[in-house]
Amino acid sequence: MQFRNCALKRVIDPVKSQATKFARNFLITATALSLVVPNVAITTAQAQQKTGLPLVRDAETEDLLREYAKPIFRAAGLPANQVEIILVNDKSFNAFVPDSRRMFINLGVIMEAKTPGEVIGVIAHETGHIAGNHLVRMRQAASSAQIMSVIGMILGAGAIAAGATTGNSSIAQGGAAAVTGSGGLAQRNFLSYRRSEESAADQAALRYLDRVGVSAQGMLTTFERMADQALFSAQYVDPYALSHPMPRERFNALQTKAKKGKHFATKDSERLQLKHDMVKAKLLAFTSHRNTVYRAYPEKDKSLPAQYARAIASMRSDKASKAVKKIDALIAQAPQYPYFYEVKGQALLEGGKPQAAIAPFRKALALYPGNPQLEIWLGFxxxxxxxxxxxxxxxxxxxxxxxxxxxxxxxxxxxxIANARLGDTAGADLATAQGHMARGDVRSAQRYAKRAQTKLKVGSPAWQQADDILSVKVRQLGRR
Incomplete structure (x- = not known):
């Protein structure tokens, strides 16, 4: 208990003078808290694209992965913001890169990893494929239709990224996690790398880790598991082991070189380990049954991650008042932690108390000004x-x-809704059209864009936005 509190204090103290920096470095958001989307939201997405990768948006998890990846990308010489990290709502251990701009990482990578270094090692290896231009062969093998399917899937994932969907019809549009389908493109089609490319990515990863001062021990831990799994039936092997084959000989050679690295004995910082543990707790709480959460984090566990997991479990299964009490206990320990207030707002909003949710959302936004997901929560x-x-x-x-x-x-x-209640029907139609576009429903988007244009001044910015939607529709359908 004391050790955990001290670690948290080192994370929070700088916030007292620099709230925005804190939020950027230790981002927790409830905008994507509902990682398991109820049937209503899933049905909506599946009606558009019936099969494919289930994607998820979670700002806290994405922020953690960006913190892991940023120095690795820099060490690899990749331009800032070139690679987007996309979360796959799957508990199996898997990660892959379909092109030079996107890296897909399953939630299971974080949930199975005990240390930050294990995840950083995976990112470093995948970065080796990008920097080594190993994806040309994959792109040549995949049809253009498949590539476009993945792009459409990615855009669809962002469509329902803000809000926490529940079965409550009054807030059914509040989906915080986005689960969508592509056109049936299998993950494994992206993962047929040649063995030489895998080895080259291994060596590149070691160089990147050494440059940023991170131990390769985490990467070895991951790859040793892959080497061991290769001995068993594929039915019980994580997808990463199947798509990134790791013979024992290759692992031994990698281990020998890794141990010679000057940072091999370096440990992950307590701050980063705490962030990792917090995200693990959150992901488990939102992707598992309440009983599973309490087995992993029993009441006797007073650590902050355990309290976080139990508060989320309570938010999903108890009355709002009970969940809020647990969240208030978190806030008491970290009053400068903006996203505990956001969790509280979400619990109240989902509990049918939107007016009461305004104050905690406003507090969260005050602690982290300009965060778009917090702004959407407050507006919601x-x-x-x-x-x-x-x-x-x-x-x-x-x-x-x-x-x-x-x-x-x-x-x-x-x-x-806000525009309609203010009497701005054109703005309401345009916003509805844009929402359909974000979801990937181009036909509905065009219908509302046409309605909006009839009420808008020709050539105005809003009129042009509607016209852009209509143009996209024409191109996609190949007709006028």
Whole structure:
């Protein structure tokens, strides 16, 4: 208990003078807390694209992976922001890169990894494939239709990224996690790398880790498991072991070289380990049954990650008042931690108390100004409160947030409601059209864009936005 508190204190203390830096370095968001999307949201996505990878948006997890990846990308000489990390809602251990701009990582990579170094090692290896241009053969083998299917799937994932969907019809559009399908493209089609390319990626990963001062021990831990799994039936092997074959001989050679690295004995920082443990707890709480959560984090476990997991489990299964009590206990330990307030707001919002949710969301945004997902949450609560006093502020917040997060289907839905209640029917139609576009429903988007254009001044920015949607529709259908 004391050790954990000290570690957390080292993370939080700098926030007292620099809240935005804290939020950037230790980002926890409830905007993507509902990682297991209820049937309503899944059905909506599956109606558009019936099969494919289940994707998920979670700002805290994405932030952690970016922190892991940023120095690795820099060490590999990749331009800033070239590679987007995309989460796959799958508990198996797997990661892959379909091209030079996207890296797919299963939730299971984090959930199975005991240390940050294990995840960083995987990222370093996949970065080796990107920097080594090992993806040309894959692109040549895949049809253009398959590639476009993946791109469409990625865009669809962002469509329902903000909000936490529940069975409550009053907030059914509040999906915080995005699960979509592609056109049936199998993961394994992307993973047929030649053995020479795998070895080259191994060596590149070691160089990157050495340059950034991270031990290769975590990567070895992951790859040793792969080497061991190769001895067993494929039925019980993680996909990563199948797609990235690791013979024992290759592992032994990698281990010999890794142990010679000057940072091999370096341990992960307590701060980073705490972040890792927090994300693991969160992912387990949102992807598992309550009983599973309490077996992994029993009441006797007073660590912050354990409390976090139990609070999320309570939010998903108990009355709002009980969940809020657990979240308040978290806030008492970390009052400068913006995303505990966000979790509290979500619990209240999902508990049918949108007006009460406004204050904690506002507090979270005050601690981390400009976060688009927090702005959408606050706007959502204001609209759901049915209080006319909040409509103009909600519209301002949602409009600003959607400039930064243009794939938030829920953000557009709430903006459409706010516009309609303010009497701006053209703005409501345009926001609805943009929401359909974000979800990938181009036909519906065009229908609402046409309606919006009839009420908008020709050539105005809003009219042009509607026209852009219509142009995309024409190109996609190949007709006028």
């Amino acid at each position: 609560a204001m609209v759901a409160s049915n209080d006319k006093r909040y409509l103009k502020e909600a519209k301002t917040l949602l409009t600003r947030a959607l400039r930064k997060d243009q794939y938030s289907m829920n953000g557009y839905a709430q903006l459409a």
